[in-house]
Amino acid sequence: MNRIRTLLARPWIPPEHGKLPYFWLLSLGYMGWKYAYVTPGALELAMLALTLAVFVPLYCASYWARGWQVAACMLAGCLIGAAWVHWNVGAATFFIFACAMAARIQRFRLAMLAIGAVIAAGLLASLLVPQAQMRFIFLMPLVTGGLPVGIGSFMDARLRRSRQELMRKQEEVEHMATIAERERISRDLHDLLGHSLSLIALKAELARKLVHRDADACAREIADIETSARQALAEVRGAVSGYRESGLAHALASARASLAAADVLLEEQVQRFPLGPAAENVVALALREAVTNVVRHAGARHCSVSLGLEHGVAVLRIADDGQARSEVAIRHGNGLSGMRERAQSIGGRLAVQARAGFELELRVPAGVAT
Numbered sequence: 001m002n003r004i005r006t007l008l009a010r011p012w013i014p015p016e017h018g019k020l021p022y023f024w025l026l027s028l029g030y031m032g033w034k035y036a037y038v039t040p041g042a043l044e045l046a047m048l049a050l051t052l053a054v055f056v057p058l059y060c061a062s063y064w065a066r067g068w069q070v071a072a073c074m075l076a077g078c079l080i081g082a083a084w085v086h087w088n089v090g091a092a093t094f095f096i097f098a099c100a101m102a103a104r105i106q107r108f109r110l111a112m113l114a115i116g117a118v119i120a121a122g123l124l125a126s127l128l129v130p131q132a133q134m135r136f137i138f139l140m141p142l143v144t145g146g147l148p149v150g151i152g153s154f155m156d157a158r159l160r161r162s163r164q165e166l167m168r169k170q171e172e173v174e175h176m177a178t179i180a181e182r183e184r185i186s187r188d189l190h191d192l193l194g195h196s197l198s199l200i201a202l203k204a205e206l207a208r209k210l211v212h213r214d215a216d217a218c219a220r221e222i223a224d225i226e227t228s229a230r231q232a233l234a235e236v237r238g239a240v241s242g243y244r245e246s247g248l249a250h251a252l253a254s255a256r257a258s259l260a261a262a263d264v265l266l267e268e269q270v271q272r273f274p275l276g277p278a279a280e281n282v283v284a285l286a287l288r289e290a291v292t293n294v295v296r297h298a299g300a301r302h303c304s305v306s307l308g309l310e311h312g313v314a315v316l317r318i319a320d321d322g323q324a325r326s327e328v329a330i331r332h333g334n335g336l337s338g339m340r341e342r343a344q345s346i347g348g349r350l351a352v353q354a355r356a357g358f359e360l361e362l363r364v365p366a367g368v369a370t
Contacts, residue, residue, distance in 0.1 A: 012060040031090035089138035095122040099150035103157035115150035251284035267304040276367020
């Protein structure tokens, strides 16, 4: 009972496929064409309802299927179509659905063989159609739609798997870069503060011993402690400034690696100029998010990134030649809301638009590097 509840609670179709698979279920309406000119009997309507009640869960299950389960789903779809072909030539839709299920087969050759087997099964099933004219109506959508639908579904599934693999590799690269950065900070802080703090501790101990014996020597040691402390503070400030400056540099390096891994040609025009920590953080995050969107969503082959200083304002422009997203996606999706909020928090603004591809322009006050 708990297992059944678990199955019912989970999504019918994996969320990464979106809502489109549910839309394809409208193709089952092909079964209803017959009833536009032939009144069905009660038994036939009952059998049709039972068929749909069986096939829809089978169709959803095919998205979760692996290995032999895919073949079982395809075979079940063919059997349902063959069972109906004598009474309703709209049963061709079940064979087309079976072709689409081949997308879950990862090897191209096996997928094509499976699609060919489904079409061959449909050709054999057409022999059960009593009239030659109705046989043609059954075969036309199967022959013209089965192979394109099967190949298209397979290529879409392969592209989705490739993007998921690329995202995993990108996450691994970012994780390793974070670890490396933490280790670098630890080493630098140890090198910067280890010697200075040890020296301060020794001189403080010496000053404590001299305080009652030699006031002048104690004063010199205290002065040395002050000098060492100020020197350590200056070194720490310099190191922190270096870390801040490496934020944008790291984002640019990550962008180059991500675009190269996605086989996207990068055109880069980045000027060097002083940039305040807050502004640099906003620019670096915007660059990272925009490049991530290019890699994951755009399907682009070319991307341009430019950063310059215009009248005290840092201007970041990113454009790609990929698929233009809808206005709704531009306003609400792809992390743009977060970019806009971060830009507005420091007095900047973000502008995006879709033309041949996607263009982003971020303007933020450069500030003063500290």
